[in-house]
Amino acid sequence: MRALTDQEMKTVLDKLANYMSDLKSLIAPLEDGDRYVFRLNHSRVYYVKLSLANLATSISRDALLSLGTCLGKMTKTGKFRLHITALPIIASGARHKIWVKDNGAQPFLYGSNVVKAHVGRWSEDCPEHQGCVVYSMGDVPLGFGVTARSTAEARRLDPTGIVCFRQADCGEYLRDEDTLFAG
Amino acid sequence: MAPTRTVKNKHAGPRTGGAGGAKRSSDGGGISKPRGKSGGPKAKAPATQVKGRPNLPGLDKSKKKKQRVYTEKELGIPELNMITPVGVTKPKGKKKGKVFVDDKESMTTILALVQAEKDGQIESKMMRARQMEEIREARRVEADKKEAERKAKLEDTKESLRRKRKRTKGGDGQEEESIKAVAATGTKAAKAKKKRVSFAPE
Incomplete structure (x- = not known):
C-alpha cells in the first residue's frame, strides 16, 4: 500500500470532478483531527482515514485485501476507472443529478441506460456527456453515468430516447461480486 | 590536357x-x-x-x-533528430523513484488546480451548449416565419384565383345560364323523346 503520486492524484481527482462539484470536502479535516487520504494497493485506489491507513501499514501488501472505501481502479495505461463502491462519496457532492421513477429503477439496476420515459426529474443546465448521479425518487443513489443529451435537448427527446448512459449501478454488487473487490 | x-x-x-x-x-x-x-x-x-x-x-x-x-558544423546542417529513449536520459541530481503526494498542502494545491480546470471546462461546455441552443432557436423561428410567409402567399394566390373565377361568372352570366339550362334539360329532352304507347279512346 502506498500514497498516490502527483500524476495519479491528478487523474483520480480529475475523474471525481466530473461528478462532484466540491472536491475540497473530500480532504477537509474531520472533527477528531483526522483526515481522509488516498491510498493505492494492487492498482486499486482507496479513500481511507489517515489513522486507519497508518494502522494498515502493519499488514503486508499481499495480505491486505481492502481498506476504507475503494474508489476504483488504475488501469495499466494510467487512466482511472470509478467503481460502484465510490457511489456514496460521489453522491454526497453530486454536480448533476437525475431522479428515475419507480418503473425505471429496476431496468437501471439491471444495467440499462436511463430513458426519458423513466426520468422523474433532472437538474437544470446540465450539458451533454457530463457525469451525473442517478437517484430513485426517494433520493436513494442507485448509480452514476454520463448524460447523453443536454437538459434542453432532452426535453425535446421522444420517450424511448436515452438520456443517460449508465456507467455503474448498485446491481453490480451482485453481478460483479467476484471481481469487484479483488481480481 | x-x-x-x-x-x-x-x-x-x-x-x-x-x-x-x-x-x-x-x-x-x-x-x-x-x-x-x-x-x-x-x-x-x-x-x-x-x-x-x-x-x-x-x-x-x-x-x-x-x-x-x-x-557537420562546417556545413551548417541541422543536427539529426535522434530519438533518445526515456529511460536513457537520467536527470542528474534528482532522486530515484516516485514522489508521493501525502501532505495536505500539496494535495490541496492539486485539488484546487483540478477543480478550477474542470469548472472552466464545464462552464465553457455549458456556454457552448447555450449558444448552440440559441442558434437553433433562431433558426427555428426563421423557418417558422418562412413557412408562414409561404402559406400566406399560397392563400393569396388562392384568393386571387377565386376572385378571377367569380368575375368571369359575372361577365358571361347568360351564357353560363344557357349552358346550364341545356345541361339540365338535356336529360329531360332525351326523356321527352321517349316513345309512348297509348290506346286510342273508343
Whole structure:
C-alpha cells in the first residue's frame, strides 16, 4: 500500500470532478483531527482515514485485501476507472443529478441506460456527456453515468430516447461480486 | 590536357543534354573535379593548387581522388533528430523513484488546480451548449416565419384565383345560364323523346 503520486492524484481527482462539484470536502479535516487520504494497493485506489491507513501499514501488501472505501481502479495505461463502491462519496457532492421513477429503477439496476420515459426529474443546465448521479425518487443513489443529451435537448427527446448512459449501478454488487473487490 | 578532358567527360557525359554541356566545357578549363560538389567559388580553389604543382598527369589523378571531408558544423546542417529513449536520459541530481503526494498542502494545491480546470471546462461546455441552443432557436423561428410567409402567399394566390373565377361568372352570366339550362334539360329532352304507347279512346 502506498500514497498516490502527483500524476495519479491528478487523474483520480480529475475523474471525481466530473461528478462532484466540491472536491475540497473530500480532504477537509474531520472533527477528531483526522483526515481522509488516498491510498493505492494492487492498482486499486482507496479513500481511507489517515489513522486507519497508518494502522494498515502493519499488514503486508499481499495480505491486505481492502481498506476504507475503494474508489476504483488504475488501469495499466494510467487512466482511472470509478467503481460502484465510490457511489456514496460521489453522491454526497453530486454536480448533476437525475431522479428515475419507480418503473425505471429496476431496468437501471439491471444495467440499462436511463430513458426519458423513466426520468422523474433532472437538474437544470446540465450539458451533454457530463457525469451525473442517478437517484430513485426517494433520493436513494442507485448509480452514476454520463448524460447523453443536454437538459434542453432532452426535453425535446421522444420517450424511448436515452438520456443517460449508465456507467455503474448498485446491481453490480451482485453481478460483479467476484471481481469487484479483488481480481 | 587530354586526361582532364576525359575525366570531365565522364562526369558530364550522362548529364549534359545539349547547349549546357558545351558551356561548361568552355568555362571550367582543365580542372573539373570539384565541380560535382558545387559550382562557382569552390571550383577555383583547386585550380590554384594545381598551379603551384608541376603539371604531371599521375599526381593530378591522386589529388582528384582525395576529397575533403566536411564536418557537420562546417556545413551548417541541422543536427539529426535522434530519438533518445526515456529511460536513457537520467536527470542528474534528482532522486530515484516516485514522489508521493501525502501532505495536505500539496494535495490541496492539486485539488484546487483540478477543480478550477474542470469548472472552466464545464462552464465553457455549458456556454457552448447555450449558444448552440440559441442558434437553433433562431433558426427555428426563421423557418417558422418562412413557412408562414409561404402559406400566406399560397392563400393569396388562392384568393386571387377565386376572385378571377367569380368575375368571369359575372361577365358571361347568360351564357353560363344557357349552358346550364341545356345541361339540365338535356336529360329531360332525351326523356321527352321517349316513345309512348297509348290506346286510342273508343
